[in-house]
Amino acid sequence: xxxxxxxxxxxxxxxxxxxxxxxxxxxxxxxxxxxxxxxxxxxxxxxxxxxxxxxxxxxxxxxxxxxxxxxxxxxxxxxxxxxxxxxxxxxxxxxxxxxxxxxxxxxxxxxxxxxxxxxxxxxxxxxxxxxxxxxxxxxxxxxxxxxxxxxxxxxxxxxxxxxxxxxxxxxxxxxxxxxxxxxxxxxxxxxxxxxxxxxxxxxxxxxxxxxxxxxxxxxxxxxxxxxxxxxxxxxxxxxxxxxxxxxxxxxxxxxxxxxxxxxxxxxxxxxxxxxxxxxxxxxxxxxxxxxxxxxxxxxxxxxxxxxxxxxxxxxxxxxxxxxxxxxxxxxxxxxxxxxxxxxxxxxxxxxxxxxxxxxxxxxxxxxxxxxxxxxxxxxxxxxxxxxxxxxxxxxxxxxxxxxxxxxxxxxxxxxxxxxxxxxxxxxxxxxxxxxxxxxxxxxxxxxxxxxxxxxxxxxxxxxxxxxxx
Numbered sequence: 001x002x003x004x005x006x007x008x009x010x011x012x013x014x015x016x017x018x019x020x021x022x023x024x025x026x027x028x029x030x031x032x033x034x035x036x037x038x039x040x041x042x043x044x045x046x047x048x049x050x051x052x053x054x055x056x057x058x059x060x061x062x063x064x065x066x067x068x069x070x071x072x073x074x075x076x077x078x079x080x081x082x083x084x085x086x087x088x089x090x091x092x093x094x095x096x097x098x099x100x101x102x103x104x105x106x107x108x109x110x111x112x113x114x115x116x117x118x119x120x121x122x123x124x125x126x127x128x129x130x131x132x133x134x135x136x137x138x139x140x141x142x143x144x145x146x147x148x149x150x151x152x153x154x155x156x157x158x159x160x161x162x163x164x165x166x167x168x169x170x171x172x173x174x175x176x177x178x179x180x181x182x183x184x185x186x187x188x189x190x191x192x193x194x195x196x197x198x199x200x201x202x203x204x205x206x207x208x209x210x211x212x213x214x215x216x217x218x219x220x221x222x223x224x225x226x227x228x229x230x231x232x233x234x235x236x237x238x239x240x241x242x243x244x245x246x247x248x249x250x251x252x253x254x255x256x257x258x259x260x261x262x263x264x265x266x267x268x269x270x271x272x273x274x275x276x277x278x279x280x281x282x283x284x285x286x287x288x289x290x291x292x293x294x295x296x297x298x299x300x301x302x303x304x305x306x307x308x309x310x311x312x313x314x315x316x317x318x319x320x321x322x323x324x325x326x327x328x329x330x331x332x333x334x335x336x337x338x339x340x341x342x343x344x345x346x347x348x349x350x351x352x353x354x355x356x357x358x359x360x361x362x363x364x365x366x367x368x369x370x371x372x373x374x375x376x377x378x379x380x381x382x383x384x385x386x387x388x389x390x391x392x393x394x395x396x397x398x399x400x401x402x403x404x405x406x407x408x409x410x411x412x413x414x415x416x417x418x419x420x421x422x423x424x425x426x427x428x429x430x431x432x433x434x435x436x437x438x439x440x441x442x443x444x445x446x447x448x449x450x451x452x453x454x455x456x457x458x459x460x461x462x463x464x465x466x467x468x469x
Contacts, residue, residue, distance in 0.1 A: 001284065001359070001394055001427060001444075105208035109215060113274035115312050116220055118354055122469055124389050124420045126355075128166060128220060128277065133469050135416075137461040138167030138425040140394060143440035145170050145210050146185040146232070148202060152434040153213045159431055159448050161217040164461040167277045169393065169425060170210055172223035172266055175233030177240050188233070188262060190241035195258045197265060207266070214275035222393075223270070224280035224318050225263050247287050247341075250298040263302070264309060271310040278314040278354065279306055285319055287341030292324050295341050296350070303352035314354035317347055318393070321358025321379055329378055335365055345382045348390070355422070356383065357393035360411065369397060369407045373414040380419035392424035396444030404444070405452045412460050416467060423464075426456060 114130030125133035144156055160168055175188040185206050189196040198204060207223075214221045227234035228246075235246055238255040249255050263279075270276055281302050287294045303315045323329045323336045324343035330336030348356040358379045360372050367375075376392060383390035392415060397407045408426065415421045430445035432438050441447075446456050 001361070001396075105205060105212040107208055107211040107215060107270065107275070108272035109212075113215070113218070115274050116277045116314060118314065118389060123387050124383060125422050125469065126389060129218075135464045135467040135469070136166040136423050137164075137457075137464045138169070138423055139165050139446075139457070140169045140425055140428040141439070142169070142171040142428065144168070145172065145206050146174060146440075147434070147436070148183075148185065148206065149435040150209055150213075152436070152439075153209055155434060156429075156431060156439070157213040157217040157219050160429060161219050163448075163453075163457050164465060165219070165429075165457065166461075167220045167222060167423065167425065168214075168429070169222040169224070169280075171227070171232060171283070172207060172280075173226050173232060173234070173262075173283075175226075175237040177233075177237055186233075190233075190237050190258065192241060195241075195261060197262075204265075204269075208269075211270050211273050211275050215273060219275070220277035221275055222278050222280050222316075223266065223276060224283050225266065226259060226282045228282055228284045228286050247290055247294075250285075250287055250290075250294050260302070260305060263306060267306060267309045267313075271313065276313050278316050279310070280316050280318040280357075282318045284359065285317070285342070288339065290341035292326075292338055292341055292343040292346060295319075296343065296346055299347055299353065300350050303350060307352050315352060316355050316357055316391075317350075317353055318357060319344065319347065319359075321356070321375075323378070327382075329382075333366075335367070335375070344379065345386075348382060348386050348388055355389035355391060357391045359393060360395035361397060363397050363399060370410070372397070372407075372411045373418075376411060376414045376419060376421065380421050384420065389422040392421055394425060394427040396427040399443040401443060401445075402447070402450055402452055404446065405455055408456055412456070416460070416463055429457075 114128070116126055116128035119125045119127040119133035122133040125135065127133050128136070139160065141156060141160070144153060147153065157168075173188075174186045175190055176186045177190055179189060180186060182200070182202050185202050187198055187203055187207065189198065210221060210223075226238075230236035235249045235255075238249060238252075238258065239245055242252065242254045242258070244252045244255060267279060281299060285295055285299075299317050303317075306315050319342050320340075321344045322338065322340050322342040323345065324338030325332065325336070326338075327336075327343065327345045329345070344356060344358060347353065356379070358375070360375055362369050362372050362375075372395070379390050379392075392411075395408065395411060397404065412424065415424045426446055427444050428442070428446070429448065430439045430441045431448040446453055448457075
């Protein structure tokens with residue numbers, strides 16, 4: 001889904017109070033626009049105190065250097081397509097702005113944990129914990145990689161674990177064209193001279209921390225590499241640096257090389273970690289007006305490339321699940337017309353994509369809420385025809401606070417009772433009591449321990465785990 005970081009640019013502000021949460025007497029500003037958006041609040045700077053060094057199991061990352069004290073500084077290191085070592089080296093004279101460094105994080109320490117995979121006996125399901133195929137529920141918390149406080153991550157992953165949600169989807173991207181300063185998290189700076197990786201305290205170490213806390217709690221993470229939307233940079237930040245537009249990006253040589261370099265950086269960094277559930281090519285890729293072959297060819301090439309870097313982890317596309325007329329599904333309306341250049345059924349056949357995902361926001365797409373169950377059944381049928389797992393990766397509605405149960409419970413019941421959908425992940429998990437007060441939020445947020453959290457998160461997660469294989 002799309003997010004935006006500027007309240008002033010949005011219309012229709014309305015206020016609400018988080019209910020059902022002790023000590024939650026706080027006013028939350030929620031926005032609703034004509035097109036469904038996700039609202040991103042600004043994260044404030046918090047001092048790092050972590051001091052543990054990387055485990056010996058991450059010896060392949062020894063070329064990364066972190067200073068041990070906050071009196072030293074680090075610059076943004078340039079990415080390189082020539083070698084893994086050079087792309088991980090934190091040494092360059094550009095840009096001149098420097099930040100305090102942070103100690104390394106102890107990721108890749110849970111060597112005894114199982115890597116998630118498609119189950120060999122039940123190929124429409126996952127074996128994610130070494131105990132055999134299971135159905136399960138997950139969530140999204142895109143913002144977890146963009147908070148600066150370790151204590152906040154401890155709260156977030158502990159609460160997700162306690163709820164029995166098994167997987168959380170987190171943004172692995174955050175690109176900028178100009179340096180926003182040390183109070184904002186970003187991983188990559190793009191301009192006409194190339195790509196520069198931020199290894200300072202507000203950069204790649206925040207992703208390290210996410211992987212570290214996921215390992216600590218046993219929660220697994222879906223990490224994606226770029227945003228179709230301009231929020232947190234996205235494809236637009238590549239185009240601003242290297243030219244092109246939202247459709248030519250998929251075939252632009254320079255943009256695709258920089259994108260692959262970034263993929264290589266993250267995959268090489270975390271391929272030793274069992275906390276990674278899957279690598280995801282993009283958040284909601286679209287190529288409006290393009291032939292569906294454009295994204296099919298792009299997804300084929302990129303997923304093949306990832307598999308050459310890491311054969312242990314799964315790969316998925318990250319699309320919304322649009323159908324095309326060639327599929328013979330639906331009534332030819334927006335979700336079935338192929339206008340966004342995505343063909344779910346075609347893409348699911350890519351051998352180097354381990355499972356398919358689809359999203360569900362009827363209010364944004366011009367459909368009624370009950371149609372949501374039809375959308376779920378249609379994707380389940382395609383998964384059955386190709387004998388591959390499918391995941392309802394995002395779903396939300398209606399766009400109003402603490403009032404989602406009546407709409408989303410029937411969708412969850414469809415997944416639970418009428419399909420072999422392996423996992424569903426509600427959009428999105430929210431919590432209070434962080435150093436910033438509230439986590440980032442939007443009108444679709446399901447707040448931890450709010451009244452609706454019980455049926456939509458706790459009870460549904462338990463029911464999915466109890467579902468017979």
